[in-house]
Amino acid sequence: MQFKDYYQILGVEPSAGEAELKTAYRRLARKYHPDVSKEAGAEEKFKAVNEAYEALRDPQKRAAYDELRTRGYRPGDEVHPPPGGFGGGPGGFDFEEVFAGGDGGGFSDFFESLFGRTRGNGFGQQAPGRGPQPRGPTRAKLAVPLEAVHDGSTIRIGVNGKSLDVRIPKGIRPGQAIRLAGQGAHGDLLLEIEYAAHPQFEVDGRNVIYVAAVAPWEAALGATVSVPTLGGPVDLKIPADSEAGRKLRLRGRGLPGAPPGDQIVELEVLAPRANNDAEREAYEHMKAVFGDDWRRA
Template structure:
């Protein structure tokens, strides 16, 4: 196992006051709480802050840890507690719940009367289980319920109905309390952490909470202006195309993206499609246009 510098984890100096340590822990706990944080690796950072605070908040544990740290161990360095060190320094027998903490913590602060590194014999919370749930873009927009089947390590399956909050993004997690691994000795079950993956959509793309759409229009709609029906995640809406529009022009539908604070918009990119003439009359229309318009799109604009 590796040595951990709990002061470095909390971002405080070794001579920090108890109040400073408590304040640093609260700041990190708010920042990385897995129920609210979107930071990558937030859950591990949250657990690390909990473990560091557990080691430093108690004066006896902190004194014993400081004595060990003074021996010059560095963070990440391979660590094995010196023989009989805990007996003389007061590491064992400190009491307290170490469930979910690292082997390093347990090797130092094992439960009272227990062997080094041994977990408490009483009730223990089950482990969290991670899985992935795939949803389409419409479900991400409006929220809803989705059924999924989970298979445990023993091969048995169970079905769950998951509530999808409106506005959820790829990579975010849904926590189902008590749906993880069973606890031991009557302890509570762990949680189920579902990572959301948004499936590709044939019409829309996402850019943050903004929804992107390419809208085909005719040359006369672009030249003369028009009002056309545009698909959104909530259904069709009318969009006014300004006269004189070109391909690539972007129009914004405010608030038509994914819900949030603030909600995203829908950005519509115009793409002019010219029909291919199939009759003499249609070809004549193009010939008349070529004579009537003194226009060369390849020439620089004056």
Template sequence: MQFKDYYKTLGVEQGASADEIRRAYRKLARKYHPDRNKESDSEDRFKELGEAYEVLKDPAKRKEYDQLRAGGWRGGDDFKPPPGWHGGFRDAGRAGGAGGGEGFGDFSDFFESLFGGGLGGMRGGGRQRVRAKGRDVNATVEIDLDTAFNGGKRRISLDRGGKRQDLEVNIPAGVTPGRRIRLSGQGEPGMGGGPAGDLYMEVKIAPHPLFELDGRDVIIDLPVAPWEAALGAEVRVPTLGGKVTMNIPAGSSSGKRMRLKGRGLPGKPAGDQIVNLKVVVPKPGSDRERELYEELAEVSGAKVREGLAG
């Protein structure tokens, strides 16, 4: 019989982690599963994968196999168990009736010469149906900022192997860009009766005509008139929850940042709304307005650049 290189069968390095081995097996098992792959050698390849995974997923079996492999054996070499090899799992398997009368005949002579048993799912030489969870699927859902603030339902369409699937997604209030929403059981079907995978929807938020988003904080540029900035004023400010009144202090300048506590996206804690003041000077639209600007210039125009005097 020939020595089997289980690491090569799964396409992993000898130092691979348990997670890497599991992922490699699942990927290849999906590819070569006889229910999906109709190539003539798919069933044999599938059995080889199951045998390799049976050994490498079990820390004790893997340790014994690694000790044997360290002796210089390579895949395809003519192999006989070394003198004194006791096959630690041979006795354990047969003690429970798994080695002889119960079967497990789908494993190779190489496997049985080392471990004397097989997967509990193989009986009477029949093909084991691997029960595995389906692959998780990633997709993107774009919502507007109002939906991110209030929450709600959003219908999305996915292409599943050329077939359109419509799903309704519940958007939680306060969701932020990059957040992933999990839809349990909406991924790829499982194998051998295993559960379906999950669908993970990454949230993107479309641009808004008034607001920008910074985490949970909402930012808005608020135009104010020169007299409002100079004298102070109460103004109505749009927020995602509706307009609120804000007091502008006298002597405010463009670029001043004001904060409306808790007026950003909901959460624990909720975000704030940041208001950037932008002083906007209206162009005189009448003779009277021009007269007032000229009068203001005579009275206080020089004060604007007092700091540059010298």
């Protein structure tokens, strides 16, 4: 099992704060998303970025990873878990979590050895150095894709090497629980819901936030652009004279509820790179037309 430098994967320093991590994740996830990227190996890079962010966005997971990282491992170094895995024993890391997807969510052996199922003290088993497990419902957290929350669909999860199909109630909120009768160690399995990180959207209550990149002329002159939503792409009208940071609202396009949430589209004005003489000439023409005093205007 090889050590992974999650900070290096995201291109941030170990001192990076929550906002910096989120910005790096969104940038790389959009770059390598399999639906849009034509780059070789984009899918594997997307999975690596998603895994790195999943490890670092949670303070408890990040603290456990940082503790391991201080032992001097470098990317590619062999890591040998102690008997019982990283999860057991004094000073070990203890997480109870299941992952969407029957294969454990597509995370690497390194991730799962540090945080989840392969560590040798899964649901219902007694971890080294602990007393007997109390009888009653087994509790675990489940990171659910936003699409499943929006649609109310069924997802497959992996628990102790077996796959279970779980119906996600439409609009379920973080902190609410789903009970699976008889699937726990000594009774039922209670899955506490949290929202999985998404490469395109963030959540604020029932509202979904999306940052849309628009060209300077689209912002200045107005345009109609296609933007993704959890229910599929829609056309959004960009008013003329829009500035970076302007927020536009797509009513009812957020998460279901009473009332349903909206999708908030925040405009990010990006200048395309001039890749040839014609494009550079176009920028020269803009420079001549607007002059050096355009900031003052």
